[in-house]
Amino acid sequence: MSVLNDIKLKAKELLEKGDVDVVIGYAKGTLNGKCTPYFVRNANDVENLVWENGCDINLANYLLKISDKAAVIAKGCDTRSIVNLVKENQLDRERVVIIGASCPSTESCQKCNHPDPVIADVFLQGETKVNNDDFSDLESFSKLPSEERRNYIYKEVSKCIRCYACRNVCPACYCKECFVEENLPAWIGKTTNTSDNMIFHLTRAIHVAGRCVGCGECVRACPMGVDLSILNRKIMKDVKELFNVESGLDLDTKLPLNDYKEDDPQYFLIGGEKCE
Amino acid sequence: MDRKIIAFLCNWCSYAGADLAGVSRFQYPANLRIVRVPCSGRVDPLFIFTALKNADGVLVAGCHPGDCHYTSGNLVARRKFALTKSLLEFIGIEDGRVQFDWISAAEGNRFAETATKVVEDVEKLEEWDRWGGEK
Numbered sequence: 001m002s003v004l005n006d007i008k009l010k011a012k013e014l015l016e017k018g019d020v021d022v023v024i025g026y027a028k029g030t031l032n033g034k035c036t037p038y039f040v041r042n043a044n045d046v047e048n049l050v051w052e053n054g055c056d057i058n059l060a061n062y063l064l065k066i067s068d069k070a071a072v073i074a075k076g077c078d079t080r081s082i083v084n085l086v087k088e089n090q091l092d093r094e095r096v097v098i099i100g101a102s103c104p105s106t107e108s109c110q111k112c113n114h115p116d117p118v119i120a121d122v123f124l125q126g127e128t129k130v131n132n133d134d135f136s137d138l139e140s141f142s143k144l145p146s147e148e149r150r151n152y153i154y155k156e157v158s159k160c161i162r163c164y165a166c167r168n169v170c171p172a173c174y175c176k177e178c179f180v181e182e183n184l185p186a187w188i189g190k191t192t193n194t195s196d197n198m199i200f201h202l203t204r205a206i207h208v209a210g211r212c213v214g215c216g217e218c219v220r221a222c223p224m225g226v227d228l229s230i231l232n233r234k235i236m237k238d239v240k241e242l243f244n245v246e247s248g249l250d251l252d253t254k255l256p257l258n259d260y261k262e263d264d265p266q267y268f269l270i271g272g273e274k275c276e
Numbered sequence: 277m278d279r280k281i282i283a284f285l286c287n288w289c290s291y292a293g294a295d296l297a298g299v300s301r302f303q304y305p306a307n308l309r310i311v312r313v314p315c316s317g318r319v320d321p322l323f324i325f326t327a328l329k330n331a332d333g334v335l336v337a338g339c340h341p342g343d344c345h346y347t348s349g350n351l352v353a354r355r356k357f358a359l360t361k362s363l364l365e366f367i368g369i370e371d372g373r374v375q376f377d378w379i380s381a382a383e384g385n386r387f388a389e390t391a392t393k394v395v396e397d398v399e400k401l402e403e404w405d406r407w408g409g410e411k
């Protein structure tokens with residue numbers, strides 16, 4: 001309650017002083033236990049803000065859709081996406097006031113080791129969760145016979161109707177022209193055959209490598225219940241193990257896929273060592 | 277069994293290496309379809325995934341580290357390749373299906389050897405379902 005009060009006070013102050021044109025946060029959703037993104041432009045409307053379990057949507061993406069000076073109420077993943085967007089020159093840090101607060105979501109955010117904001121202009125300390133995501137799900141998956149693994153992924157992608165909601169909500173997928181829409185050349189078929197769906201999902205997973213923050217937005221947005229977070233998580237683990245980088249933790253570390261070291265591992269070469 | 281392999285070769289080293297293999301009359305199987313790319317750094321893993329919709333295997337080759345015509349194209353590329361290879365393995369794609377190598381313009385012999393190895397490896401694998409094909 002007190003964190004919510006602090007959020008409201010801060011939002012009100014920023015709007016009344018004219019420091020920002022809009023505060024992006026959450027209001028109660030229409031479904032029980034769900035919260036919806038909420039844009040406050042009038043200081044009186046701060047009363048509608050909420051901060052509770054169900055405030056899980058990654059708000060960073062909205063900052064790209066508006067050009068006003070904005071404040072955003074941000075938990076761990078939002079701030080990590082913001083860090084990446086600033087590093088990729090998609091977002092002007094000066095245009096955004098970050099009201100940071102510890103993630104209030106308990107259900108959908110268990111596989112997250114960074115519930116607290118990594119950057120903030122004001123940090124409203126709440127109760128900090130301690131999660132310990134050790135990627136054990138990947139380990140058990142890896143132990144399955146290869147055929148079973150492949151079939152699992154095929155089955156998951158075959159549900160996909162290629163609406164691209166997952167891409168549209170992803171804060172790492174902001175390309176003005178995504179490869180799926182390019183026509184000359186057409187990189188990928190427009191069908192929803194397993195093959196085209198595989199190409200879409202594998203490519204997207206690799207495109208967001210080192211930039212995905214594991215916010216889960218892509219899974220939440222999917223109308224067909226497709227959950228391929230295991231692909232993103234596998235890449236996240238590899239990026240950490242091979243290049244020693246975790247996505248979006250600070251403004252200084254270079255994006256891992258824009259960087260290299262002379263002695264980067266080369267197990268992928270013919271005759272190379274196998275990766276863990 | 278006529279298996280098709282798509283080879284993405286960088287213009288400055290591996291493509292020249294393939295050319296040298298030809299000029300030197302080093303034999304390698306005709307299953308390879310070569311796509312010349314400006315640099316291994318140009319190889320979006322998308323190319324590999326899409327190639328596998330229409331072919332049975334993929335070879336990607338570029339200049340040796342330190343020799344890239346654009347200095348660091350292959351050094352940035354190898355991080356992508358490392359992740360791609362690992363991801364493919366993770367989802368149950370055989371090790372031989374997609375292979376990577378560094379081959380210089382002077383290594384005509386090595387190109388022929390690598391090409392032969394990749395073709396032989398892919399021929400040993402079970403028939404590829406081309407990403408599950410049509411639903």
Ligand code: SF4
Pocket residue numbers: 167172173174175177178179180203204207208
């Ligand atoms: S899938 Fe790739 S091309 Fe499409 S928006 Fe995301 S990063 Fe850009």
Ligand code: SF4
Pocket residue numbers: 058166169170171172173208211212213214215216217218219232
């Ligand atoms: S890929 Fe999914 S989990 Fe990763 S940043 Fe994008 S929306 Fe979030």
Ligand code: SF4
Pocket residue numbers: 159160161162163164165166167221222223224225226
């Ligand atoms: S949101 Fe779901 S159905 Fe739509 S493209 Fe993404 S995975 Fe496919």
Ligand code: FES
Pocket residue numbers: 286287288289290314315316317338339343344345346347349350
């Ligand atoms: S030019 Fe050959 S790898 Fe860059």
